[in-house]
Amino acid sequence: MAIPRLRSLPLPLLLVVLLRAFASLPIQAAARGGLDPSPGIAVEKHGAFSRGLLQDMPEITDEMVRGYMSNSELEGAVQDFGRRCANVSRIYSIGKSVNGSPLWAIEISDKPGLKEAEPAFKFIGNVHGDEPVGREVLMQLAYWLCDNYLKDPLATLIVENTHLHILPSMNPDGFALRRRGNANNVDLNRDFPDQFFPLNDDIKHRQPETRAIMNWIKQEHFTASASLHGGALVANYPWDGSRDTRKQYYGCPDDKTFRYMASVYSQSHYNMSLSKEFEGGITNGALWYPIYGGMQDWNYIHGGCFELTLEISDVKWPKASELLVIWKQNKLSMLNLVASLVKTGVHGRIFAADTGRPIPGSLMVKGIDSKINASGTFGNYHRMLAPGQSYEENLG
Numbered sequence: 001m002a003i004p005r006l007r008s009l010p011l012p013l014l015l016v017v018l019l020r021a022f023a024s025l026p027i028q029a030a031a032r033g034g035l036d037p038s039p040g041i042a043v044e045k046h047g048a049f050s051r052g053l054l055q056d057m058p059e060i061t062d063e064m065v066r067g068y069m070s071n072s073e074l075e076g077a078v079q080d081f082g083r084r085c086a087n088v089s090r091i092y093s094i095g096k097s098v099n100g101s102p103l104w105a106i107e108i109s110d111k112p113g114l115k116e117a118e119p120a121f122k123f124i125g126n127v128h129g130d131e132p133v134g135r136e137v138l139m140q141l142a143y144w145l146c147d148n149y150l151k152d153p154l155a156t157l158i159v160e161n162t163h164l165h166i167l168p169s170m171n172p173d174g175f176a177l178r179r180r181g182n183a184n185n186v187d188l189n190r191d192f193p194d195q196f197f198p199l200n201d202d203i204k205h206r207q208p209e210t211r212a213i214m215n216w217i218k219q220e221h222f223t224a225s226a227s228l229h230g231g232a233l234v235a236n237y238p239w240d241g242s243r244d245t246r247k248q249y250y251g252c253p254d255d256k257t258f259r260y261m262a263s264v265y266s267q268s269h270y271n272m273s274l275s276k277e278f279e280g281g282i283t284n285g286a287l288w289y290p291i292y293g294g295m296q297d298w299n300y301i302h303g304g305c306f307e308l309t310l311e312i313s314d315v316k317w318p319k320a321s322e323l324l325v326i327w328k329q330n331k332l333s334m335l336n337l338v339a340s341l342v343k344t345g346v347h348g349r350i351f352a353a354d355t356g357r358p359i360p361g362s363l364m365v366k367g368i369d370s371k372i373n374a375s376g377t378f379g380n381y382h383r384m385l386a387p388g389q390s391y392e393e394n395l396g
């Protein structure tokens with residue numbers, strides 16, 4: 001279904017868009033993780049950062065693994081989901097891990113696999129092999145959406161007005177090996193090309209998991225996304241690194257938008273916003289601790305995709321009996337974050353006034369130094385913006 005507010009406007013144009021305020025959210029109430037700076041980059045260590053996040057997990061025992069899905073069980077669950085929810089989902093693989101495991105993704109939409117003039121969101125779990133909560137919670141999210149489509153307004157809104165892509169595990173090899181890195185022991189959240197340092201510019205050394213994600217982003221035109229981690233409880237937003245490598249607040253051009261998105265998550269969460277360590281349960285990445293080669297900043301710069309890095313469990317590998325509670329504590333946050341793509345931001349299409357054909361174009365907002373490209377198929381664009389104020393939109 002098309003978004004009812006979709007505007008179709010001839011070029012050139014300049015207009016003032018007054019955004020609807022986000023419907024008030026029900027308020028209840030490393031991580032990115034781990035300081036492991038890339039070689040050659042001096043990153044100041046900071047004492048305030050006291051959590052176990054920096055250390056490797058103590059050995060992950062069989063006892064700890066009990067109750068979690070193995071990789072083959074996860075694969076089975078994804079395929080089973082595809083059968084059970086056949087009319088609102090599509091199962092596909094975005095590539096393979098070092099050891100040849102397919103990276104299975106689920107697309108949820110009332111028209112899965114079809115291009116529509118709708119925003120797309122992605123969730124990525126298990127970026128770090130020893131942070132398995134995300135892969136479990138994401139399967140819960142998929143089941144919940146399938147079971148509640150046409151019963152729950154939020155589920156229906158998401159299925160009908162977005163294309164939601166879920167990659168439960170980006171790092172199945174690391175999970176099987178019970179460690180942070182992939183099978184080559186590379187930290188995948190340090191393997192993306194960096195805006196400040198040329199550390200990952202050599203394509204030959206790029207990990208297959210990283211390459212798969214980069215291709216996916218170029219293909220799908222995601223409006224926003226989130227990756228799920230464990231080791232803290234906070235919603236982290238760009239930039240993740242600072243140019244001079246110092247730990248400091250280092251905001252991107254869309255700082256306001258990102259603070260808004262992170263707050264949607266933390267305020268809808270059971271208790272993230274009550275954090276004593278992070279005001280409101282959100283943090284700028286570089287202020288927390290700078291990292292380089294992260295996935296989040298690459299999404300924003302090269303994909304026009306507004307990505308958050310979500311730390312959803314203080315304990316990286318909690319007992320499996322706690323997973324259901326963690327899912328419930330994050331459920332509304334996940335739903336509201338995806339729904340914010342529809343409820344706020346600007347949406348439109350760029351096409352030639354005479355032929356009606358989409359033309360390559362992009363959207364700028366006055367005062368914000370970042371561009372969002374329209375997609376080729378329908379010329380549609382979708383851009384996140386903090387609600388409650390007016391913006392001048394500039395199409396080019």
Ligand SMILES: *[C@@H]1O[C@H](CO)[C@@H](O)[C@H](O)[C@H]1NC(C)=O
Pocket residue numbers: 087088110111150
């Ligand atoms: C999917 O199937 C359910 C149950 O059979 C049905 O109610 C629903 O309308 C279908 N949805 C779509 C988008 O076809």
Ligand SMILES: *[C@@H]1O[C@H](CO)[C@@H](O)[C@H](O)[C@H]1NC(C)=O
Pocket residue numbers: 233271272274275276314
């Ligand atoms: C949130 O609740 C969990 C228990 O579910 C608790 O372990 C944690 O300390 C709480 N965090 C905050 C910030 O209140």
Ligand SMILES: *[C@@H]1O[C@H](CO)[C@@H](O)[C@H](O)[C@H]1NC(C)=O
Pocket residue numbers: 300301302303304305371372373
């Ligand atoms: C937008 O398109 C231009 C031209 O094709 C490309 O160079 C740029 O990387 C794209 N930007 C984003 C954020 O996708």
Ligand SMILES: [Zn+2]
Pocket residue numbers: 030031032033034127128131228229230
């Ligand atoms: Zn992590």
